[in-house]
Amino acid sequence: MDFEGFFGIDLDKYKRVVLKKYEELFAFHREFNHFLNKLRLEISVDDNDYSGIVMVGIFSKSLETYQSIYFLFTNSLLSPGASLSRVLFEEMVSIGYCNEGEKEFYTFLAKELYKKKKLMNVIERNPNLFPKEVSDPKRIRKNREWVKNKLAEYGDPNEISVQQMAQKIGLSFLYETYYRIACNEVHTEPYILDRYFMFSDEGFLESFSSEPETGGYARFCISSFEFMLRIINYLAMRFKTPSDDDLKKYNDKIKVLAEKYTENGSWK
Numbered sequence: 001m002d003f004e005g006f007f008g009i010d011l012d013k014y015k016r017v018v019l020k021k022y023e024e025l026f027a028f029h030r031e032f033n034h035f036l037n038k039l040r041l042e043i044s045v046d047d048n049d050y051s052g053i054v055m056v057g058i059f060s061k062s063l064e065t066y067q068s069i070y071f072l073f074t075n076s077l078l079s080p081g082a083s084l085s086r087v088l089f090e091e092m093v094s095i096g097y098c099n100e101g102e103k104e105f106y107t108f109l110a111k112e113l114y115k116k117k118k119l120m121n122v123i124e125r126n127p128n129l130f131p132k133e134v135s136d137p138k139r140i141r142k143n144r145e146w147v148k149n150k151l152a153e154y155g156d157p158n159e160i161s162v163q164q165m166a167q168k169i170g171l172s173f174l175y176e177t178y179y180r181i182a183c184n185e186v187h188t189e190p191y192i193l194d195r196y197f198m199f200s201d202e203g204f205l206e207s208f209s210s211e212p213e214t215g216g217y218a219r220f221c222i223s224s225f226e227f228m229l230r231i232i233n234y235l236a237m238r239f240k241t242p243s244d245d246d247l248k249k250y251n252d253k254i255k256v257l258a259e260k261y262t263e264n265g266s267w268k
Contacts, residue, residue, distance in 0.1 A: 005210055006077070014076040014212040021214065022073070025221040028257060029070045032250060035242075036063055036228060043239050051105040052238060055098050062091040062231055069224050076212035078220075085220045085227075089179050090162055092227040097165040099234045104168065107157035113147050114159040120144060178223055218261035225254045 019026065040060060045052045065088045072081035098105045120140050127135035151157070166175040198207045229250055232242055261267060 006075075006212065011076065011212065014214055015074070017214045018076045018212075018217065019074060022217050022221065022261075025218065025257060025261065026070070026074055028225065028253060029221065032225060032228065033063075033067060033070065035246070035250070036066070036232070039232065039235070039242055042241060043235065045239075051098055051102065054105070054109070055095050055235065055238060058091055058095040058098070059231060059235060062088060062095070062228065065091060066224055066228055069220070073217050073221065076214065078213035078216055081217075082220045085224055086179065088224055088227045089174070092231050093162055093166045093169065093171060093175075095231055096169040096171070096234050099238055100168060103155065103157070106154035107160050108165075110151060110154050110157045111160065113151055113154075116143070116147050120147075216267070219267040222254065222258045222261065222267075225250075225257070229254060 040056070040063060043056055043059075045056055065084055069081045069084050069088070072078075072084065094108060098108050120143060123130050123135050124140060133139065162179075163172075163175055166172055166179070196209050197205060198209050200206050229247070233247060236242055236244075236247060
């Protein structure tokens with residue numbers, strides 16, 4: 001890499017390797033993206049179907065994440081794209097959880113209220129770190145009362161985590177496997193740093209690597225396809241679209257790609 005890092009012209013040679021190596025995955029990514037965006041425009045939601053509106057909102061957000069993963073991967077930026085796949089997992093779990101019923105829907109909405117409560121606690125403990133209009137005790141009391149009333153309106157649900165939502169919709173196995181792996185990219189676990197060290201044959205540190213990764217994309221690509229497929233399965237349960245034929249068609253295509261990009265149980 002030159003002195004511009006990822007902004008430099010040297011990035012092109014890494015991109016060419018990645019684009020060629022994962023050509024079929026990126027082609028499907030674009031094909032599936034076209035179908036998903038078309039689906040988004042076709043879904044009709046009643047004005048009083050609040051959970052349906054939220055589900056389509058989450059779907060729209062997941063599309064943004066899905067497309068961002070494509071742009072990062074096709075520019076040979078593995079780690080940022082892998083981190084976004086964790087976000088996509090959370091979006092999949094959220095839409096599936098909201099689809100469970102009214103109680104689950106309001107429990108999901110309450111997540112934001114619990115975050116507001118925690119923020120108010122922080123403001124009260126550290127009033128000098130915030131503008132006076134934000135840390136004003138009267139304003140905080142008023143906001144606490146609003147949150148309390150809103151929680152009561154939602155049925156006073158307990159705060160829920162991604163892990164608990166995943167368990168509710170039968171995805172504990174994905175949480176314990178894929179989600180935890182993707183979390184390593186987000187939280188900078190020590191072993192992730194190995195890719196940035198260059199050692200001599202004798203085991204001495206020679207330099208720090210800043211080269212983009214040209215391998216390891218398949219697992220995250222396939223996972224993003226599978227997450228979006230699960231998302232539109234939840235939509236089909238609720239809105240009767242997409243059709244079973246479309247779901248089967250894309251499920252079959254993803255299976256073929258997964259088999260092609262694995263060898264002896266390992267991703268290419």
